[in-house]
Amino acid sequence: MKKQSPYWKMSACLAAAALTLIGSVSAVRAAAPALNGSVTLRPLTPTEIKTYNLTNPAAQFSAGISTVGIGEPVYVDAMVNAAIAPSNIVGVVWTLTNRPAGSTAALSAGLLGTNVPLYKTADRISGENSTAVYQLAGRTFFRPDVVGSYTINATITTVGSGTTNLTTKVTGATYLGITACAACHSGAFSGAPSIYPTYTNTAHASYFTRAIDGLVSSHYSKSCISCHTVGYDTNSFANNGGFDDVAAVLGWTFPTVLTNGNWANLPEQLKDVANIQCENCHGPGSQHMFSGGQVGNTNAISISYAAADCGQCHDSLTGHFKNAEWNASLHSRSARQTSPQCVRCHTGPGFVGWATAGGMSAQNMYPTNIIAANAYSTNILTTAPNTTYEAITCQACHDPHDASNPHQLRMGYNVTLSDGTTVTNAGSGGFCMECHNSRNGSVTNMLAKYPLNQPNWAGGVGFGPHDSPQADMLEGVNAITYGQQIPSAPHANVVSNTCAGCHMQTIAATDPAFTKAGGHTFKMSYINTNGIEVPVTYVCSQCHGTVTDFDIPAPDYVGYGYSQGIQTQVQILLNQLSMLLPPKGYQANPANYVADGVVKTINYQWGATNMPTKYLNAAYNYLFVSADGSFGVHNSKYAVGLLKASIANLTGISTAGGLPDAWEIANFGSNFASNPLAGPNAVNNPAGIPNWMMYALGLAPNAGFTVAGSGVIYFNGDNIVNGATNTIAIYTAAEVAFDTVVGTTYQIQGITALTGSWQNIGTNIVGTGSSISYVTPTRGTTQMFFRVVHTP
Numbered sequence: 001m002k003k004q005s006p007y008w009k010m011s012a013c014l015a016a017a018a019l020t021l022i023g024s025v026s027a028v029r030a031a032a033p034a035l036n037g038s039v040t041l042r043p044l045t046p047t048e049i050k051t052y053n054l055t056n057p058a059a060q061f062s063a064g065i066s067t068v069g070i071g072e073p074v075y076v077d078a079m080v081n082a083a084i085a086p087s088n089i090v091g092v093v094w095t096l097t098n099r100p101a102g103s104t105a106a107l108s109a110g111l112l113g114t115n116v117p118l119y120k121t122a123d124r125i126s127g128e129n130s131t132a133v134y135q136l137a138g139r140t141f142f143r144p145d146v147v148g149s150y151t152i153n154a155t156i157t158t159v160g161s162g163t164t165n166l167t168t169k170v171t172g173a174t175y176l177g178i179t180a181c182a183a184c185h186s187g188a189f190s191g192a193p194s195i196y197p198t199y200t201n202t203a204h205a206s207y208f209t210r211a212i213d214g215l216v217s218s219h220y221s222k223s224c225i226s227c228h229t230v231g232y233d234t235n236s237f238a239n240n241g242g243f244d245d246v247a248a249v250l251g252w253t254f255p256t257v258l259t260n261g262n263w264a265n266l267p268e269q270l271k272d273v274a275n276i277q278c279e280n281c282h283g284p285g286s287q288h289m290f291s292g293g294q295v296g297n298t299n300a301i302s303i304s305y306a307a308a309d310c311g312q313c314h315d316s317l318t319g320h321f322k323n324a325e326w327n328a329s330l331h332s333r334s335a336r337q338t339s340p341q342c343v344r345c346h347t348g349p350g351f352v353g354w355a356t357a358g359g360m361s362a363q364n365m366y367p368t369n370i371i372a373a374n375a376y377s378t379n380i381l382t383t384a385p386n387t388t389y390e391a392i393t394c395q396a397c398h399d400p401h402d403a404s405n406p407h408q409l410r411m412g413y414n415v416t417l418s419d420g421t422t423v424t425n426a427g428s429g430g431f432c433m434e435c436h437n438s439r440n441g442s443v444t445n446m447l448a449k450y451p452l453n454q455p456n457w458a459g460g461v462g463f464g465p466h467d468s469p470q471a472d473m474l475e476g477v478n479a480i481t482y483g484q485q486i487p488s489a490p491h492a493n494v495v496s497n498t499c500a501g502c503h504m505q506t507i508a509a510t511d512p513a514f515t516k517a518g519g520h521t522f523k524m525s526y527i528n529t530n531g532i533e534v535p536v537t538y539v540c541s542q543c544h545g546t547v548t549d550f551d552i553p554a555p556d557y558v559g560y561g562y563s564q565g566i567q568t569q570v571q572i573l574l575n576q577l578s579m580l581l582p583p584k585g586y587q588a589n590p591a592n593y594v595a596d597g598v599v600k601t602i603n604y605q606w607g608a609t610n611m612p613t614k615y616l617n618a619a620y621n622y623l624f625v626s627a628d629g630s631f632g633v634h635n636s637k638y639a640v641g642l643l644k645a646s647i648a649n650l651t652g653i654s655t656a657g658g659l660p661d662a663w664e665i666a667n668f669g670s671n672f673a674s675n676p677l678a679g680p681n682a683v684n685n686p687a688g689i690p691n692w693m694m695y696a697l698g699l700a701p702n703a704g705f706t707v708a709g710s711g712v713i714y715f716n717g718d719n720i721v722n723g724a725t726n727t728i729a730i731y732t733a734a735e736v737a738f739d740t741v742v743g744t745t746y747q748i749q750g751i752t753a754l755t756g757s758w759q760n761i762g763t764n765i766v767g768t769g770s771s772i773s774y775v776t777p778t779r780g781t782t783q784m785f786f787r788v789v790h791t792p
Contacts, residue, residue, distance in 0.1 A: 067283025110141025559656020
């Protein structure tokens with residue numbers, strides 16, 4: 001038996017100890033996810049009640065706001081970081097730590113099971129990559145039974161991520177009606193916003209008035225009025241001064257005939273709580289009017305930017321589907337930005353502040369005056385922007401208090417882009433352009449300041465257009481044109497309402513794309529039940545004929561000699577341009593920035609301030625086209641033109657044929673691009689030699705020649721070598737190609753007439769297992785036959 005070396009044994013023990021230590025270090029480094037706990041008041045919409053079968057007993061819908069009518073439901077969710085393993089969520093302990101005197105309200109499990117997800121899309125996932133954000137940790141439920149303030153506490157416990165205590169407050173109140181709201185909010189009190197006068201012009205303000213007079217629909221009925229009156233809730237707990245309570249006291253019943261005069265005959269007390277009023281969205285106002293020793297207590301009324309405030313009525317499929325559409329949009333899960341210069345386009349509250357200040361037409365982001373990082377709060381708004389995150393919701397775009405603009409949009413249709421271009425041809429799409437533009441000022445200013453490391457956008461020093469420069473692309477502005485007039489395709493002028501005309505196309509309720517594309521999804525495609533993305537091309541087919549995707553056939557822009565889809569060709573041009581750019585990475589010596597010939601993706605971190613201007617210009621155009629995201633659909637001619645102009649600037653070749661512009665201009669003039677004789681395969685000499693070969697030989701396309709009987713072509717008198725006058729001879733030849741096998745020897749033989757003897761051409765060729773190509777002269781021979789013999 002061989003003895004074990006004691007030294008080896010000691011080494012093995014040390015190795016084991018080392019491995020154990022390494023494992024411990026790894027465990028320490030893999031820190032548990034942060035708890036990131038949050039407590040939220042969960043809405044519940046009519047569609048959800050139906051979808052999750054919350055009908056026995058019947059669940060009451062809720063706006064998810066903190067001001068609630070007596071007897072109305074309050075659904076409360078506790079959320080934690082989605083990165084925490086569900087098995088590590090120990091649970092949530094709920095307590096009602098404060099309630100008004102006389103209240104017997106208590107917390108209970110409620111009707112919502114774990115099969116009902118978190119309400120907000122943005123709480124579940126965020127951004128285009130659908131990054132997980134929160135997950136449900138626990139739920140509770142209660143009904144306020146006395147007016148006053150309630151405090152709910154949640155103690156969330158996890159394994160590894162710790163424990164946290166969170167609270168949320170709810171105000172129980174009763175409904176007052178429009179007269180009470182108008183008393184303060186009509187401009188008489190400086191501390192109360194004057195909302196009522198403009199609100200009276202909205203459709204909400206008169207919907208019930210018109211409906212019971214038969215002016216809305218012939219099938220309007222009692223079942224409709226819960227969303228068109230204040231506080232309508234027939235649940236026995238909900239005795240709070242809502243429309244149904246007042247109607248019961250007065251003995252009013254819904255009219256049997258919808259006709260003119262029904263509204264006029266409605267008792268004044270009911271008129272006061274009819275139509276869609278302030279308290280429908282802000283909650284009952286009794287405690288706001290006076291509580292805590294304060295008149296106009298702003299802590300006792302809700303101001304919500306959440307979509308659920310609208311969804312309590314507008315999410316009732318199939319008739320009311322706008323919220324269902326919006327939930328499928330990227331707006332519903334916009335990036336969770338909270339920086340002052342970014343919230344204007346990434347959050348609902350931020351955009352409201354931006355729009356109130358006048359938006360793009362009022363801000364100072366033109367060719368030479370880029371706003372400083374803090375200018376958004378100091379020069380544009382009278383107060384700092386609201387940086388609280390809420391997705392880009394209904395209230396972001398639509399002003400519930402003012403119908404001055406079409407669709408109650410917060411701004412009109414005309415917009416000034418960040419290079420100073422004023423857009424007046426976009427229709428309702430002009431409103432979309434408030435955010436869907438480069439947002440980083442003019443390209444001229446950016447590329448002038450970037451090499452100097454000077455601030456060139458609201459956030460400091462940056463390179464490239466901001467994501468989503470669709471407005472600039474559609475209008476054909478604000479990119480590097482190299483002094484050329486790059487044309488635009490007609491979409492900006494022929495598509496009614498531009499952005500909205502396509503992205504908000506109407507989808508029938510029977511269509512598989514319903515609530516998944518078009519409308520307020522703003523999407524042009526959807527994922528079907530098989531996980532396949534399906535383009536929705538109805539609006540495209542109106543002009544382009546029957547099309548099934550967006551890669552619509554286009555002229556040959558890339559020089560392949562045949563038509564391809566526009567998106568395919570734009571991607572080819574992007575790839576070609578990327579090959580002409582240096583790789584990402586700083587080089588101390590600018591001369592070391594050299595194209596690497598590799599297809600790559602250029603991003604916003606690619607550029608360096610000391611890069612040669614030619615690369616920065618080309619990279620800007622690459623980013624401009626790629627960030628637009630349509631790959632030529634929005635403006636095919638401008639996208640293609642920018643990419644080809646960038647390629648030409650880097651190579652000196654502007655046409656797809658690959659012939660240098662200088663040679664083309666010298667031989668065909670400045671309009672060579674539209675001259676068919678200038679193409680690479682065009683022939684301009686009787687010898688049949690194409691332009692590309694003539695260029696390769698250093699000859700003019702129509703250089704002189706003679707043809708001899710031996711098959712030789714002489715070009716005389718052209719300077720083809722270092723300025724000398726030479727004669728070049730091009731002789732005919734034959735290529736013999738054949739497959740080979742290893743172990744076999746091959747011999748090519750030729751004969752001028754089949755009646756003669758075969759002659760060996762060249763030496764024996766040893767088989768390699770691959771194809772062999774052999775070229776042999778045929779000069780002076782009128783005809784020649786070839787064969788290959790082999791041994792064995």
